[in-house]
């Protein structure tokens with residue numbers, strides 16, 4: 001069958017078409033097309049995403065993106081439409097939902113509602129080619145998913161296929177949100193994650209012995225590792241963000257100019273602190289829940305330092321744990337992951353036959 005999927009939960013208008021076949025012990029997927037119209041340039045001007053502006057842009061882009069996806073896939077016959085219903089920005093989600101419902105009605109095909117976070121979990125399956133398989137055995141369970149994006153930071157336990165339990169989450173800002181806000185304090189453009197990461201990498205390369213001091217006898221650039229010793233699996237990034245704000249203020253009061261070098265040191269220290277917190281709680285959960293597979297998804301999963309630190313710490317555990325990150329381009333929002341999650345929901349018969357039934361839920365939980 002062929003599934004057309006739509007994703008408009010934040011600032012990317014995404015449409016994809018996947019061909020799905022059931023094989024003996026697996027499901028095979030072929031990507032027929034996948035298109036994304038990013039709104040980053042518009043939101044960069046304002047330093048973040050404004051829901052009403054995102055909605056307006058989605059409304060402008062959804063039609064052309066649909067046309068393009070259909071054209072690239074050579075106008076196939078669509079058998080089902082999958083759409084993200086949450087979590088995300090409600091005005092933005094509604095654009096995708098309304099479009100998907102009208103399309104499903106016109107094509108007389110079922111519509112499947114998809115949880116965006118489940119999409120991020122399934123984003124690890126596509127490889128670098130257009131063809132990939134998902135095995136339907138359960139031997140790799142329990143799995144743990146570290147979902148880190150601009151809106152979410154969650155640790156999700158699954159003891160079996162598609163049955164989730166959130167065992168930890170951020171108590172305030174999401175990890176990606178903290179990257180974005182700290183970037184803004186340092187005068188770097190939105191989205192800040194990749195910018196901070198680039199600066200931090202440069203700093204790691206140049207200062208081999210990684211001294212935390214910016215100069216002789218001057219203020220150390222050291223940030224807290226929030227909640228690292230708490231007994232739960234929760235996170236907190238708002239205090240870390242404020243610590244950066246105070247650090248910049250104190251440095252300026254000290255008479256220091258926030259030069260490129262100092263920005264790089266702050267970026268590295270911030271990235272170290274955020275990644276340490278994420279890795280610490282993930283490893284704790286892996287040990288305590290006897291996890292066999294770790295999945296990392298969401299925009300921040302593209303962070304090289306996070307990838308390296310997690311892989312290193314898992315190696316130290318000396319037990320066999322499979323680790324999966326999305327291939328390049330699939331850590332951030334896309335419609336391919338929505339089609340995959342949508343297909344498995346469809347298989348479970350979570351389908352809405354009657355149109356005009358779906359609802360955007362901004363804080364939808366897994």
Ligand code: KG4
Pocket residue numbers: 010148149150151152175176177179180191192193194197298299300301302303304331332333
């Ligand atoms: O999953 P995503 O595309 O959208 C949401 O669902 O939120 O995640 C976007 C977030 C942004 O906050 C962005 O700064 C962050 O992912 N991000 C990164 C990196 N690439 C994207 N954060 C840290 N390091 C990166 N390399």
Ligand code: ZN
Pocket residue numbers: 116120149150298299332333
């Ligand atoms: Zn996302």
